[in-house]
Amino acid sequence: MGKLTKNQKLAFSKIEAGKSYSLTDASQLVKDITSSKFDASVDVDVRLGVDPRKANQMVRGVVSLPHGTGKQVRVLVLCAPDAEAAAKEAGADYVGLDEYIEKIKGGWTDIDVIITQPAIMGKIGALGRVLGPRGLMPNPKSGTVTVDVAKAVTEVKSGKIDFKVDKTGIIHASIGKVSFSADQIKDNAKEFINTLIKLKPSSAKGTYVKSVFLSSTMSPGIKIDPKSVDEN
Numbered sequence: 235m236g237k238l239t240k241n242q243k244l245a246f247s248k249i250e251a252g253k254s255y256s257l258t259d260a261s262q263l264v265k266d267i268t269s270s271k272f273d274a275s276v277d278v279d280v281r282l283g284v285d286p287r288k289a290n291q292m293v294r295g296v297v298s299l300p301h302g303t304g305k306q307v308r309v310l311v312l313c314a315p316d317a318e319a320a321a322k323e324a325g326a327d328y329v330g331l332d333e334y335i336e337k338i339k340g341g342w343t344d345i346d347v348i349i350t351q352p353a354i355m356g357k358i359g360a361l362g363r364v365l366g367p368r369g370l371m372p373n374p375k376s377g378t379v380t381v382d383v384a385k386a387v388t389e390v391k392s393g394k395i396d397f398k399v400d401k402t403g404i405i406h407a408s409i410g411k412v413s414f415s416a417d418q419i420k421d422n423a424k425e426f427i428n429t430l431i432k433l434k435p436s437s438a439k440g441t442y443v444k445s446v447f448l449s450s451t452m453s454p455g456i457k458i459d460p461k462s463v464d465e466n
Contacts, residue, residue, distance in 0.1 A: 241269040245453050256462035260448045261420040267453045268412045273304070274451035276410045278423050280430055281444040286399045290437045293405065294398040296376050297429040301418040302393030304411035305346075309390055310334060312350040312358060312372075313383050321349075324387035331357070338364055345370065349378045349386045397426075403444075405430060412450050423448060427463050 245267035255263060268274050284291040310328040311321040312335065321329045328334060328345065331354065338361050348365065350358060350372045358365075358372065365371040372378040376396035380386050397407050409422040427446060434442050446463070447455035 242452075242454075245269070249454060249456055254457045254459040256465060257420055257423060257448075257458050258416075258462070258465065260456045260458050261423065262416040263456055264419065264448050264450055264453060265412055265416060267456075268450040270412075270450070270452045274412045274453075275305070275408045276412060276414065276419055276422075276448065276450050277406060277408050278426055279447045279449070279455065280405045280427060281446075282399060282403050282405065282430070282438075283441045283444050284399060284403055284435060284438045286401050286403055288437070291435045292399065293430065293433050293435065294375060294396070295429060295433050296394055296396045297426050298389065299393040299395065299409060299422040300425055301410065301414060301422055303395060303408060304414060305408070307347055307390055308345045309387055310345045310348045311383050311387060312348060312354055314351060314353065317351065317383050320384035321387055324384040325391045326383075326387045335361065343368055343370060347378060347390050348372050349380070349383050349390070351381060351383060352379055355379060397430075419448075424463055427460075 248263065248267050264276055282293060284293055286292055309326045311326040312331050313321055313329065314331070318329045326349070335357060341364065343364065348370050355372070362371060374380070377386055377389065377394070395407060397405050399405050407426055409426050410419050427443070431443065443460040446458040446460050448458055449455040
């Protein structure tokens with residue numbers, strides 16, 4: 235690790251080494267230790283007691299955060315002409331089909347989420363090489379391949395995020411901004427962690443939630459006591 239800046243030293247000094255904080259205290263502390271000039275993201279990292287190499291221990295899903303993510307989410311809807319008006323009305327940033335497929339083939343990916351219809355997926359398969367590595371491929375499990383594209387747009391715009399355990403057993407998610415109140419950060423983190431608990435695979439043995447850390451873009455991680463998540 236390189237030399238710490240004055241602000242980073244100050245941030246580290248406010249966190250007690252080895253201490254597990256309650257979610258309530260950590261939600262306030264992450265605001266106190268973040269001194270960046272921009273509105274940093276607040277992230278949660280949860281280490282799960284699963285083996286992601288086993289298909290029956292893959293944890294993935296979606297959660298609607300009560301206070302949204304604080305991010306502007308750019309949504310592209312690839313749909314049949316009869317669904318275009320509803321998608322635009324729901325707030326999609328880009329709506330169309332063939333013209334956008336051609337743009338993506340040319341390397342355009344200035345979007346955060348792509349929503350499409352089951353009947354259109356055949357056309358999108360060819361875009362896997364561009365979309366796959368960027369995590370943009372629509373997927374029925376995350377609700378981005380659906381007959382009701384307008385509803386999916388509304389959900390994504392209001393703070394629905396999808397998540398997936400990585401190969402080391404960690405799930406990472408951005409759950410807000412440091413400009414949120416401590417209560418908003420806590421509510422979003424609680425909703426996210428409780429969703430993970432509901433998705434515990436029946437084949438997972440031992441401790442399921444091994445560790446939880448809360449951090450902002452530029453801050454050190456704050457260790458959270460998993461038992462404190464349901465405290466008010």
